[in-house]
Amino acid sequence: MTSASIETTLELWASSLREVKARMRPLFTQERVAASVGLFLDGLLGNEPRKTGWMRAEAAGDPGPWRQQAILGRGRWEADALRDLVRDYVLEHLADDEAVLVLDETGFLKQGHASCGVARQYTGSAGKITNCQIGVFAAYVSRHGHAFIDRALYLPKVWTDDPERLAAAHVPEGIGFSTKPRMAQDMIERAIEANTPFAWVAANSVYGVSHLETALRCAGRGYVLGVKGTHTVKAWIDRPWISGTAEQVAQTLPPSAWKCCSAGEGTQGPRLHEWAYLELADLEASDYDPSGTGLWTRGLLIRRRLVDGELAYFTTWAPAGTPLEKLAWVEGHRWSIEASFETAKNELGLDHNETRSWHGWHRHVSLVMLAFALLAAIRHRANALPCSKKQTQPLVPVQS
Incomplete structure (x- = not known):
């Protein structure tokens, strides 16, 4: 397996994360909701062991989980549109x-x-x-x-x-x-x-x-x-x-x-x-x-x-x-x-959804799917780069 330098790794992460957030933006009618969903995605990719509402809120700098809960419940956006976005993103890379x-x-x-x-x-x-x-x-x-x-x-x-x-x-x-x-x-x-x-x-x-x-x-x-x-x-x-x-x-x-x-x-x-x-x-x-x-x-x-x-x-x-x-x-x-399934549950909180509704389940799962697709795309792109002598560790430790 080839590896990328630390600088290239950080650039790939930053540019890829910005890209998927920009792709999601048209799914939401309000900028503040899009920003909250972006922070939700950050929380899924973070190192917190539990991706619960309180944990995601703390990572996002919110005083409580209400904004995170609203994304999955009260917000108005289509989870199926995000599902299709994830599929198209996966196909572009894989x-x-x-x-x-x-x-x-x-x-x-x-x-x-x-x-x-x-x-x-x-x-x-x-x-x-x-x-x-x-x-x-x-x-x-x-x-x-x-x-x-x-x-x-x-x-x-x-x-x-x-x-x-x-x-x-x-x-x-x-x-x-x-x-x-x-x-x-x-x-x-x-x-x-x-x-x-x-x-x-x-x-x-x-x-x-x-x-x-x-x-x-x-x-x-x-x-x-x-x-x-x-x-x-x-x-x-x-x-x-x-x-x-x-x-x-x-x-x-x-x-x-x-x-x-x-x-x-x-x-x-x-x-x-x-x-x-x-x-x-x-x-x-x-x-x-x-x-x-x-x-x-x-x-x-x-x-x-x-x-x-x-x-x-x-x-x-x-x-x-x-x-x-x-x-x-x-x-x-x-x-x-x-x-x-193992990676998505252990690393990205696939089974940490706390909502009870149909929409909450599909929204949470679709966002986890996007986080997983992001990791897969970064890994594929990094492994296609020339090997760097400065970095010998695998780029993305998930999805072996």
């Missing part, structure tokens, strides 16, 4: 035609019952069913870096079936129940509509459902989507002929079917697993996408952990002839969003 769009959710632990979307539900953040909010996110991952470009708050049916509760949390009219795969599909459609360059989509087993697969085929995008072991597998081509659940198929594979390869670099080196790949059907791309050409292959990818032999299963869609190593590489990009 765009690549072979990028992977990674979809996943994370939990926001809560004590009470008034925060919008809160309920007893499972979250991988805690590894159990607990009282929390769930946010679905899309991360853009390319050879230049990774950053969030979309988000949405999941509303369980106990919320969408209760109009009074929705009104109390200021949920906009017309917002009803939507499954997590449907929310992910909406994000994919928004990315495509914005001409976001990406070739692949990766996600865990929550999103490996048929309607999302069909949508991606129609969009001409490859995918590696997690499925459960009970997922039904059936081959249309004899390579070899198989039929049964993914778990059953995995148990019948001979030792020669498995290949050890890396899913990408981790913090301790290559993330090695054993993989098996079964081609299930060859289909014309034009059957789904009128502008598509050539054969594409529907397949089953199986990952076996070296330590304990634990299996994971993925349904795949890729141009015919795509090697197993490429599909393992795509699946490995899911690690980036997990690392992004």
Whole structure:
């Protein structure tokens, strides 16, 4: 990794921060509100361990948290406009035609019952069913870096079936129940509509459902989507002929079917697993996408952990002839969003939102996404500079 001098580092930070604040300015009708939001962003990037209203207020020099709270609550500005600004900013710095769009959710632990979307539900953040909010996110991952470009708050049916509760949390009219795969599909459609360059989509087993697969085929995008072991597998081509659940198929594979390869670099080196790949059907791309050409292959990818032999299963869609190593590489990009959640929570206060409203959650999360994108852009720009002999430490310590 290349590094920049201290002078260059400070210049990049200062110019990049000024730039994103200037980009945000048109979102606000009043200069004082724009200035407050700029200070809010400063607080997220600061070294305070908790990014609460009082902590941000102290960092901004305010006597109390009311101005910070107003930004998330009473202020009049559109969080979705900031979301789109973040996406465009990320693409300016990280765009690549072979990028992977990674979809996943994370939990926001809560004590009470008034925060919008809160309920007893499972979250991988805690590894159990607990009282929390769930946010679905899309991360853009390319050879230049990774950053969030979309988000949405999941509303369980106990919320969408209760109009009074929705009104109390200021949920906009017309917002009803939507499954997590449907929310992910909406994000994919928004990315495509914005001409976001990406070739692949990766996600865990929550999103490996048929309607999302069909949508991606129609969009001409490859995918590696997690499925459960009970997922039904059936081959249309004899390579070899198989039929049964993914778990059953995995148990019948001979030792020669498995290949050890890396899913990408981790913090301790290559993330090695054993993989098996079964081609299930060859289909014309034009059957789904009128502008598509050539054969594409529907397949089953199986990952076996070296330590304990634990299996994971993925349904795949890729141009015919795509090697197993490429599909393992795509699946490995899911690690980036997990690392992004960890950084955004530990360093930028992603889960420190104290507001209870729909708008407060989306505004807070969008501002954290902007802070994260800023770090990703600075790191990419700095690493592209000639190495300086005066500075040997990595520029930005987050997002390894």
